Amino acid sequence: MSPAAAANRVNDFAIKIASVNGTGSASANGLLMKSIFRSGVPVVGKNYFPSNIQGMPTWYEIRVTRDGHRARATNVDIVVALNAETYARDVQEVTSGGYFVYDSTWPRSALLQRDDITVLGVPLARLCNENFQGVRTRILMKNICYAGVLAALCNIDLDIMRGLLAETYAKKPQLVDSNMKAIQLGYDYAQQNFQCPLPLHIEKMDATRGHIVIDGNTAAGLGCVYAGATVGAWYPITPSTSLMDAYKAFSEKLRVDPKSGRKNFIMVQAEDELASIGMVIGASWNGARAFTATSGPGISLMQEFLGLAYYTEIPAVVFDVQRVGPSTGMPTRTQQCDLRSTAYASHGDTRHVCLYPADPEECFHMARTAFDLAERLQTPVFVLSDLDIGMNDWMCKEFQWDDSYKPDRGKVLNAEQLEKIEKFWRYYDHDGDGIPQRTLPGVHPKGAFFTRGSGHNQYGGYTEDSKDYQIVLDRLRKKSVTASKLVPPALVEQDPRNTLSIVSLGSCDGAVREALARLRAQGVHVNYMRVRGFPFGEEVEAFMNAHQINFVVEQNRDAQLRALLTLETGVQKSVMRSILHYNGMPISANYIVDGVMAVVQDKQRPAAQLVR
């Protein structure tokens, strides 16, 4: 590597650690990532893990990105191989000119036949066997020792590491010492045997100030606490479980009355997803902010109840942390494959409000938006996160909370209001926005009404009359139009001279932004719209109609976003081109650049038409 090329890679490279799950490498990986972050250098962490508890291969990817990109790395520069079973594929992962670090306690020269990379053998097992007692300890220490090796190779500050360990093990200081001892062993070995640091290394920056590193599920769980949710009902399912865990942990910290020890929240682990959505509906019907978290299979199970909530107009907040389908699919891999199954969930004419957060920061804030919209519109609201957002560590701006925020509880009539009115009509549209008034049990005798999934008229009575039925159904449609004006609008970055655009949503955002920058560097200027809510606002169609080609970038096979855009807007199919990524890994910028360039460079089409 030439000095110029080497300098070019400072704070801009990717490390991938291949290990076996259940052996403690997760803490070392988190430690490494956080140490780089604390050095002021932007970083991205992606965990590729099996649907298994112990003994299967797992990978963790740390992208060091001085430019603050947020997508996964396209190339891996340093592989740390701790799992002999996957050496063969791991060695292939290293980009040319990169490094392969492995445990040389058992040399594997025959396997490592690549002359375009540098192989660095570190006898991790031997070092730990010589310095630690007990089988379990030796394994755990081997899986922290490599953090020391990387610290030496990549110039990561050991003091920062020590500081982080002290925070993690504040209550078990002896663990700080043993972990640091293992780190030091690896660090010293690398210093003594290799040219440290490598050209790919860390130099301190000041680009992470005001930021945090957090996963989307933790952020969403915290968002629910701040939104004032008091009832959480769920059935465990990967990758959503940690959202409820976070809500519970934060609530136990922030929502327990210090005097009485009573909990100002309730969590119910339901018997299945049918029950969890039933509980959310029952609690919301009774005036609590209630929510559930699930993934695709759970959404399938909730269909009947979702239709009931839509038709009887009951708020409900559902976090769908999407994973690879169909069926059980690949539960620990990411996809955006529930766009259709949520938008039109259940039988009959239903349309639901959906929010599409792009990162943990939006998960935090959209939790509040979801409850406000659910209560304002009296309808289920989905927050469609995915495994990539939900379970991976993202660098985000530190969340801010506005203490002047007041929850929007919607048109709920209180006792005074009920006292004044002659008669309460549950499904009557008084002001033309399609949203009726509601009442809660126990408030006033005049508020009583009968909630039923069977045909009802606008006064709340049972009906089988065609006209009365249709009045309610048409009003629900009107309510959907109101919803399209209340959901967060699409974010648009538009230069009127550009004829190309990318339309995308959710976790594609990081990769799209990086792709836009790269395309720009090649002279291809592309506008961008990120859809954030469904039903789509008017801005969506207007933006797309202003372009000759809209690349619709999404992470599923069947172009579900494009399908929704086709159904819900007047945009011609001919101006949409799909860029689809659905192998379970998060989409990368390269994939999008390639997809755009394939069209731009298409010989059949005069390039001048597309590129300014």
Next chain:
Amino acid sequence: MTFMVKPKVRHPDLPKNELGLTRRDYEAANSTLCAGCGHDSITAAIIEACWANSLAPQNVVKLSGIGCSSKTTAYFVGGAHGFNSVHGRMPSVATGANAANRNLHYIGVSGDGDSLSIGLGQFCHAIRRNLNMVYMLENNGVYGLTKGQFSASADLGSILKKGDVNNQPPIDPVQLAITLGAGFVARSFSGDKAQLVPLIRAAMHHKGFALIDVLSPCVTFNDHEGSTRSYTYSREHYEEAVHADFVAPAREISVAYKEGESLPVTLHDGSQVVLHKVDNSYDPTDRSAALARLVERQKQHEYLTGLLYIDPEQQEFHELSGTPDTALNQLPYELLNPGAAALSKVLSRYR
């Protein structure tokens, strides 16, 4: 705030409860069930019990699933909120509603189809959570609304109107509930108001899940010869083990009980259920003995009725969850939101 109930045209001498309400005030829409349906008698018993217990109508919450029995929530306490949910899923809706506001009276109405087939799971888990509610299971052995198929409670050898014979063993909700740890388990018959009304009144005062399985003949699809749920069969094979009298709190117990035959059980709010042992050898506080007797009577094709098991000491759903006495839906937002300063503190570990 006090609520004035609008006067209706009624006989001035109609008896009034503690709230000054008559039985009429606890009625609601007219039943659309078949004439003679057992469910209508149960509705009447619920009205009687709500009136006698002086429940404020707006503090009653009526929940049901789907089926003939589930329709009946529209026929009592018109001044209460009602929720006719989806088939077999009433317990989850009741759980959520109760989670949001523990201080209302929850009456669930379900049937054998709703609770023992499609909703068996939710039924069981509501019991496990010890949800504080009265659960009326109006049990007729058939699917009425879909015109007379066997339900999961149909007895072995029972014959359908069209001649089909049931050869699958029944699910007995009473045995099931006792097995799952329910603290108030009763069985009655829609035709025995004297037994049913005190049971419902006591169930409303029981803290926790109270099941009343009510044999309720379906006059249209299961009241023929060969049916084991007809009026005739039920009356002939109906054996009361324990008769329960309900005594409201702070009322003098005026009935004299013979030693060994009557057992007053005090409920958490000070009210009492006084159990008259029709069968002297039956002990409704002994779970395993109760189960053994139920199994034995079932073999002899007898329906053991009355308050069959009671344990007033169990902790209910909210006690187990550690929630405050104030309903969660009444907590002010200021109490629920930790605020910006706390957020900054919480986020420090992510910096």
